[in-house]
Amino acid sequence: MKNFLQERLRKFETALDEAGVDGILVTNLTNIYYLTGFSGTNATLFISKKRRVFVTDARYTLIAKSVVTGFDLVETRDALTEVAKLIANDRLETIGFDSQVTYSFYQQMATVFADFELKSVTNFVETLRTIKDEVEVATIRHACSISDKAFMDVLDFIKPGQTTEMQVANFLDFRMREYGATGVSFETIAASGYRSAMPHGVASEKAIETGESLTMDFGCYYNHYVSDMTRTIHIGQVNDQEREIYDVVLRANKALIDKAQAGLSYADFDGIPRAVIEAAGYGANFTHGIGHGIGLDIHEEPFFGPTASGVLQAGMMVTDEPGIYLDGQYGVRIEDDLLITETGCEILTLAPKELIVI
Ligand SMILES: [Mn+2]
Secondary structure, three states: OHHHHHHHHHHHHHHHHHHOOOEEEEOOHHHHHHHHOOOOOOOEEEEEOOOEEEEEOHHHHHHHHHHOOOOEEEEOOOHHHHHHHHOOOOOOOEEEEEOOOOHHHHHHHHHHOOOOEEEEEOOHHHHHHOOOOHHHHHHHHHHHHHHHHHHHHHHHHOOOOOOEHHHHHHHHHHHHHHOOOOEEOOOOEEEEHHHHHOOOOOOOOOEOOOOOEEEEEEOEEEOOEEOOEEEEEEOOOOOHHHHHHHHHHHHHHHHHHHHOOOOOEHHHHHHHHHHHHHHOOOHHHOOOOOEEEOOOOOOEEEEEOOOOOOEOOOOOEEEEOOEEEEOOOEEEEOEEEEEEOOOOEEEOOOOOOOOOEO
16 A cells, blocks of 8 residues: 555656646645545645645544654644744745635635745646556455445345335445445435436435336445446336337447547547437437546546546546436436546446346
């Protein structure tokens, strides 16, 4: 793990010049975990080419000493003042900060760092995070395997006419924990029948009835990293239109898997599966982007949609989640997590996706 952290810090320091800053104050706790392995609730980093400073309070000093390497550790409740003192003679001009800080925090920075130029850096660490290293890939792979197993188990749990969406969601949540997850990566979606036409319909007390579809979108945290998977199943029977729509969504999902590889533009990443759905006449019923990056956050860079710009790189971990939603009737979505490689992609969510009728 330590070598991977040193590599992340090396990339961080290399990217400083391009961002036009001499150092960066990192305050986002997820970014701090990514760079140091520290997962407490209070920490601030300052990283320049001259020094690396890790600031936390007395509650976390012991854990920081054991986890954080390569930083000067400072124990204080007033991180900004201590950092300003430390760097006073470092001949730095421009200091970057996370663009998502609160306005009151910015005002404090403006006072404490009055001798410096402050520059907001957008997605600085988030961009580094888009390329997963070996440890991250292995961890996400395991998180996906937990979701896969919970999905297989829930198929036996559902009793048509009795089981409610909330019971399905709770079953998935607890089962993922039993398989080693530390939590759910977002509120589990279990939407049946007409409710499945809402792309993010959270579970309700509605019972799942024979003849309905059921969309389950769920994922877990395993060792700080997420999985994110969607499967739609049918209960009891399936009619011709439902079979056709399921087939279109599955073909869209697979069309992207066939073409996803390093070098593909974000526009094509969204456009290839969208074209399958449009050709079938359901373009207006696919109302969201095709996917997003996953990692330490459930939704992180890159984000895909018709207007996204960028190019896939090997090591990106992204979702492929086409859907068709018929308002008032039902909806179908199928979502996989893909690891982008130089020559293609690897599917990490391995639960079956051929039409399942229980
Ligand atoms: Mn997703």
